[in-house]
Amino acid sequence: MSWITGVGLLPFGRHEGKNTIDLMSEAAALALDDAGLKRGDIDGVLTGYATTMPHIMLATVFCEHFGLSPAYAHGLQVGGATGFAMAMLAHELVAAGRLKHVLVVAGENRLSAPGGRDKVVETLAQVGHPVHEVPLGPTIPAYYGLVANRYMHEHGVSEADLAELAVLMRTNAATHPGAQFREPITVADVLASKPIARPLKLLDCCATADGAAAFVVSRERTGEAAVRIIGAGQAHTHQHISEAPSLTEFGARLSMDRAIAASGRRLATTGADYLAIYDSFTITLAILLEELGLAPRGQSCRMAREGYFSRTGTKPLNTHGGLMSYGHCGVAGALAHLVETQLQMTGRAGNRQVADAGLAFLHGDGGVMSSHVSLIMERQA
Amino acid sequence: MSDMIRYQRCTPCRHVWYFVRSFCPKCGAREPQALEASGSGVVHAVTIVERAPTPDMKALAPYTLVMVDADEGFRLMAHGTPGLAIGDRVSGSVIELAGRPIPFFKRA
Numbered sequence: 001m002s003w004i005t006g007v008g009l010l011p012f013g014r015h016e017g018k019n020t021i022d023l024m025s026e027a028a029a030l031a032l033d034d035a036g037l038k039r040g041d042i043d044g045v046l047t048g049y050a051t052t053m054p055h056i057m058l059a060t061v062f063c064e065h066f067g068l069s070p071a072y073a074h075g076l077q078v079g080g081a082t083g084f085a086m087a088m089l090a091h092e093l094v095a096a097g098r099l100k101h102v103l104v105v106a107g108e109n110r111l112s113a114p115g116g117r118d119k120v121v122e123t124l125a126q127v128g129h130p131v132h133e134v135p136l137g138p139t140i141p142a143y144y145g146l147v148a149n150r151y152m153h154e155h156g157v158s159e160a161d162l163a164e165l166a167v168l169m170r171t172n173a174a175t176h177p178g179a180q181f182r183e184p185i186t187v188a189d190v191l192a193s194k195p196i197a198r199p200l201k202l203l204d205c206c207a208t209a210d211g212a213a214a215f216v217v218s219r220e221r222t223g224e225a226a227v228r229i230i231g232a233g234q235a236h237t238h239q240h241i242s243e244a245p246s247l248t249e250f251g252a253r254l255s256m257d258r259a260i261a262a263s264g265r266r267l268a269t270t271g272a273d274y275l276a277i278y279d280s281f282t283i284t285l286a287i288l289l290e291e292l293g294l295a296p297r298g299q300s301c302r303m304a305r306e307g308y309f310s311r312t313g314t315k316p317l318n319t320h321g322g323l324m325s326y327g328h329c330g331v332a333g334a335l336a337h338l339v340e341t342q343l344q345m346t347g348r349a350g351n352r353q354v355a356d357a358g359l360a361f362l363h364g365d366g367g368v369m370s371s372h373v374s375l376i377m378e379r380q381a
Numbered sequence: 382m383s384d385m386i387r388y389q390r391c392t393p394c395r396h397v398w399y400f401v402r403s404f405c406p407k408c409g410a411r412e413p414q415a416l417e418a419s420g421s422g423v424v425h426a427v428t429i430v431e432r433a434p435t436p437d438m439k440a441l442a443p444y445t446l447v448m449v450d451a452d453e454g455f456r457l458m459a460h461g462t463p464g465l466a467i468g469d470r471v472s473g474s475v476i477e478l479a480g481r482p483i484p485f486f487k488r489a
Contacts, residue, residue, distance in 0.1 A: 125434040132400055133458050135481050137430060137438035138446055145428030146448055146458075153426075153467050195443075198429040242458050243400060247426055247448070 002094040003228045004377070005101070005218040006035025007339040011178035012211035012327030016112050020053040021065050023107030023212035027332070028066055031214035036223050037101055039066070042216070044102035045073040046090055048082040048331030051123050052113040062105065072099055079127060079366025080280055081234075082106070083213075083334030084373035088232035090217035091375075100219050106331035107212025117208050127367050129240045138197075141205055141281070143241045143368040145197035148283035150247040152199065155290075155298030159199050162282040163190035164301045166203045166324055168309060169279060173321025175311075175352045180209050180327035190282075204282040209327030213335035215342065226380040227345045230265070233258025233374045241368040252291040252363060255372035263376055267359075269293045274344050274357040275315050276337035278364040279322040288363055289317075316354040319344060334364045338375070345379045384475040385417035386484050388455045399455040421489065422451040424469040427461070437479045449473065449486055459484035 008030025015023060024047070032039070045068060047059040055061055059073040072093070078085045083106060090102035110120055121139055128134045128143065151157065167187055173179035185203060193202040216222075217229070235251030235258065238244045260267050269292050277292070279285040282301075289300040294315060295308075303309065309317040320326045320340040323333045343349045344357040362375040390397045391405035391413050404411050426448040433442040447461040449471060459473060460483050473486035 121432065122434045129400060136446060136458055136460060136483055137433055137435065137441070137444065137479070138458070139430065139432060139434045141432065142428050142430045142446055145430075146426040146446065149428055149467065150426040150448075195429070195431040197432065200428075240400070242448070242456060243398075 001228055001230070002091040003218045003221050003225070004215055004342045005222040005225055006031045006033070006037065006216040007342045008034060008214045009178065009336055009339040010107070010212045012209040012329055012336070013180040014112050015109060015210040018109055018210065020050040020108050021062060023109060023210065024062055024105050024214070025066050027107055027212035027214035028103060028105045031103065031105070031216050035216040035218065037216060039068055042068055042101050042103045043071045044090065044093060044099040045070045046086040046102060046104045047075045048086060048106045049075060049077045050108045051120065051330060052109050068103070078371040078373070080278060080334060081364045081366035081371040081373045082331045083338065084362060084364040084375055085234065087217065087229065087338060087375055088234065088373055091229040091232055094217050094219045097219070102217045103214060104217060104335070105212070105214035106335055108330040108332065109210045110329045111208050111210045120208050129242060133240060133242060141197035141200050144281045144283055145200045146241060147247050147369065148199050148281070151283060151287060154248050157286065157298050157301060159191060160187055161301035162204060162286060163187040164305045165279070165282040165285045166190045168304050169318060169322040169324040172311065172319050172352070173325030176320050176326060179321045179325055180207050181325045200281060200283065206280045206323035206328035206333070207325065209329040211327055211329035211332055213332040213339050215335065215339060225342070225346050227342050227377055228380065229375055230378045231259040231263030231376040233262055235372045236370065239367055239370050244369065250287065250291060250369040251372040252288050252365065253293070256292055256361070256363060256374040259374035259376050267376065269361050272315055272359055272361045274341060274354060274360040275309070275317040276341045276360060276362040277317060278334060278337070279318060279324050280328070284365065284369070287369065288365065292361070292363060311352060311354055319349065319352045319354060338362060341377055345377060384482065386420055386451070386457070386473060386475055388416055388418050388451065388453060389413040390416055397454045399457045418451050418453050420473045422449040422471055422473070422486070424461070424465050424467055424471055425450045425456065426467060427465055441479060447486055457484060459486050461486040462488065
């Protein structure tokens with residue numbers, strides 16, 4: 001068992017003049033304060049990677065700067081799944097009795113670093129195969145554009161359907177002061193936005209941001225917060241979309257089944273009070289919702305339109321606005337989903353508060369639906 | 382310039398694949414056969430890249446990327462002629478594009 005004893009999240013958007021370590025330090029300080037812990041209490045540190053600061057020892061660089069000398073520290077890389085993978089590892093280390101308080105922290109000046117969005121697009125395209133894919137000039141949206149084209153073909157989903165998920169994330173972001181994009185949008189706006197990799201358009205895509213997030217995973221509670229991780233699982237089916245076993249069936253269900261098995265409980269995603277699901281693109285969110293059993297195949301967008309995934313709906317989802325509208329600054333992008341989950345489960349989400357978040361299911365993917373990590377969080381009764 | 386698309390086949394287990402390796406990723410057997418494909422296949426997925434990643438590719442945008450299921454049983458990513466759609470029968474070969482060898486498909 002492990003507890004999420006403190007969380008910290010910066011506004012996402014532009015943080016001019018700040019680098020990865022600056023941003024990570026700000027989020028880490030917030031998380032420590034929230035947990036009521038001092039630097040000396042932290043005996044484990046996990047970081048991800050930063051495209052704007054490639055370093056072979058990011059965790060140690062951070063620890064030195066922030067003023068930590070933990071018994072255990074390292075970085076970890078599984079693309080977009082890194083955030084939840086760090087949470088899973090922190091949980092396992094704490095549950096095994098190895099560590100008392102693990103600080104998980106990530107941040108990146110992805111938007112304001114030299115090169116800006118152009119550099120980000122070029123750098124991230126490198127998740128493709130260096131010989132058989134990257135020379136063709138694909139981008140991350142192109143890999144997902146291929147997936148979207150096939151998924152829409154097989155399940156009768158339209159571009160207007162997918163747009164519903166972008167609209168929902170923007171509606172949610174409008175209520176969060178830290179979100180990068182808060183102006184309401186319509187399905188027509190999404191359809192009219194600049195084409196990026198058809199069928200995906202600008203508003204189907206996550207937003208490049210600067211930002212950071214952090215949380216502390218502890219063996220014992222440190223205060224009022226009584227939210228714990230009760231299960232975690234992973235699945236890795238491929239790296240490159242060319243070698244994916246399928247363009248319409250991925251590892252999400254397998255990963256979540258393992259998380260449920262690890263909980264030792266008879267749980268189903270349909271029992272969730274709150275959902276935190278990776279939304280790098282509208283198509284990512286649609287596929288993950290459907291694969292995780294939260295909507296029948298091809299129906300997630302219709303259900304979103306009908307309010308099922310809205311804050312006041314049956315299954316509130318990414319109430320902070322997700323990667324599409326709160327913003328995406330790399331590893332911290334998914335950490336924001338977890339921070340928001342903890343705030344909802346502790347009744348601290350203010351005007352975004354959902355009715356009752358006792359049980360939450362979280363899921364992230366990295367690469368092109370390649371690496372999957374699932375978490376289950378529960379509030380102690 | 383035009384060349385055949387190549388793939389590999391495992392002699393013991395008959396598995397076929399596209400990403401070049403010195404062993405079979407399924408059974409581990411060494412020294413797989415290197416074969417030339419017919420170039421015939423079916424379009425599995427399509428995207429049109431409007432936002433290219435690099436200056437040299439921006440000169441070509443928009444361009445059509447396809448996933449093709451080759452008749453020999455492997456799948457590959459390639460460039461294709463505009464207008465290709467899922468299910469189209471295509472034929473392809475390796476051509477030079479932006480100064481590098483690129484598999485390219487057109488409607489058969």
